[in-house]
Amino acid sequence: MQGGSQLSDILNIITQIMFMAFLFMAFTGADQRLRMYLWAKNIKARMEEIKEMAEESKKESIEVLKKLGVSKAEDLVNKLSEFFTISPVDIEPTDITKRMAHIFRTGLRRWEKEIDKNLTEQIPKANKHNALVLIEITNSLNMIYKIIRHYLLYALKNNNLFLIMQLWMIMPQITKMSKTLRNAVDTFKNCRPVGDSVGPLVAYRLMRNKRRLWRPAEDTVAGEVDVDGRNLIVVKAEGPGATVGNPGEAIMRIVEERRGNVDLILTVDAALKLEGEESGSIAEGSGAAIGDPGPEKIAIERAAAKYGIPLEAIVIKMSNEEAITDMPKKIAEAADKVVNMVLERVKELPKGATAIVAGIGNTCGVAQ
Structure with missing residues (x-):
């Protein structure tokens, strides 16, 4: 009987401590900071996965370009992995598709010229197209990583719980998309139908x-x-x-x-x-x-x-x-x-x- 009473007292003390801890965290915001820490840790882990995939894709692209006889392959991939395209003005819709086509083709020709001027000898056009797609995948993975990093650092800097929560919620889909892009590297590298x-x-x-x-x-x-x-x-x-x-x-x-x-x-x-x-x-x-x-x-x-x-x-x-x-x-x-x-x-x-x-x-x- 006495043992049961002691156990009951211990449970009451534990309950009171937990209740006080809950009140403390609620009033001081410690619960939010804890959630932010856990979410940010999860985001960082997935972000590192994406960074690793981007690095692997970059290495594959460099190897392919070297085999094609492209000099300064590493510098070329680093340069094109930061390449961006600015959409045309859509406030005035007149001839917007014509302008859009011109911008896209300008970008594609620029990429082709960058490869051509670093070639030691002429290569089949099909090989060049495959190399361009590999660099495009590297560019995409690099941009995904940088955008995730930007929003994470911005949210931590401004103590923005809701931004981190949104980022944490969509990270599984972003990671899955990144893995798909990484798997696509092997397919395009070996020119297999997708x-x-x-x-x-x-x-x-x-x-x-x-x-x-x-x-x-x-x-x-x-x-x-x-x-x-x-x-x-x-x-x-x-x-x-x-x-x-x-x-x-x-x-x-x-x-x-x-x-x-x-x-x-x-x-x-x-x-x-x-x-x-x-x-x-x-x-x-x-x-x-x-x-x-x-x-x-x-x-x-x-x-x-x-x-x-x-x-x-x-x-x-x-x-x-x-x-x-x-x-x-x-x-x-x-x-x-x-x-x-x-x-x-x-x-x-x-x-x-x-x-x-x-x-x-x-x-x-x-x-x-």
């Missing part, structure tokens, strides 16, 4: 029996195929290097050359699946399926609208991770299904009709 290559893969399979092949736009090819008396023009980025080409500009030129005598424009592209959807599932719709910031998409839309050409789309769904890493088997199998769907759609047109089919996406590992 999930986003499914559009060009469909185009490649459609143009196997092409009558002729030409380049309607920079880094973009077109092939002409006969489909039971219908003229099929297939457009894709020029492979097998890692590039998306300029499909919008190519389609616009082809339509103008034919003075609008085109009966269908059909785009095939990868699409980000929703949670719960199956990778490799296929959906059809209307409009231009292309994920560029605007210039290429609007070129397709303007060409179709100007001449009243039906604009249709087929998308193959996948996750963000699948889009930039090795193409999964389900995605490759979906490409075969889409090829048959495209041919069936073209055969619905009358004899003598002309259709343009564009395989949109990064053509890494997919030739023509």
Whole structure:
């Protein structure tokens, strides 16, 4: 009985101490400082992971450039990993897509010139495109790390609990995205098709029996195929290097050359699946399926609208991770299904009709 009374007294003392500690922390703000410390520690740990991935990506990029015969490869990667692009003024929307396209192409040409002027000998364009993508991944990882570091230091400097809490809550997604980018390095380094290559893969399979092949736009090819008396023009980025080409500009030129005598424009592209959807599932719709910031998409839309050409789309769904890493088997199998769907759609047109089919996406590992 006496032992039970002593135990009860001890428990009461512990409860009172805990209650007093709670009141102390609540009134002094010590609980908030403790939470900030724990959250900041977690953020720093994940931030170091991202920094390590950025360093690994940088090393891989330097090694690839050295193998290609680029002198001062380390200086070049360090320089381009800090490269940035300023979006055009959008307050005045007139010709914004034209300005946007000019800015993006200026950046791409600058990167190419930086590599060219450090080359000891000429290299295939495909190898150059693959190297550019590796540097772009390094640039992205470097920027992610620096932005996370900025917000963390800013929040600690200003004792901003809510900013640290928000950063802590989104760090799992940011870390996952960074790991995906890091895994993509091996894929592009070895020029293997990625999930986003499914559009060009469909185009490649459609143009196997092409009558002729030409380049309607920079880094973009077109092939002409006969489909039971219908003229099929297939457009894709020029492979097998890692590039998306300029499909919008190519389609616009082809339509103008034919003075609008085109009966269908059909785009095939990868699409980000929703949670719960199956990778490799296929959906059809209307409009231009292309994920560029605007210039290429609007070129397709303007060409179709100007001449009243039906604009249709087929998308193959996948996750963000699948889009930039090795193409999964389900995605490759979906490409075969889409090829048959495209041919069936073209055969619905009358004899003598002309259709343009564009395989949109990064053509890494997919030739023509």
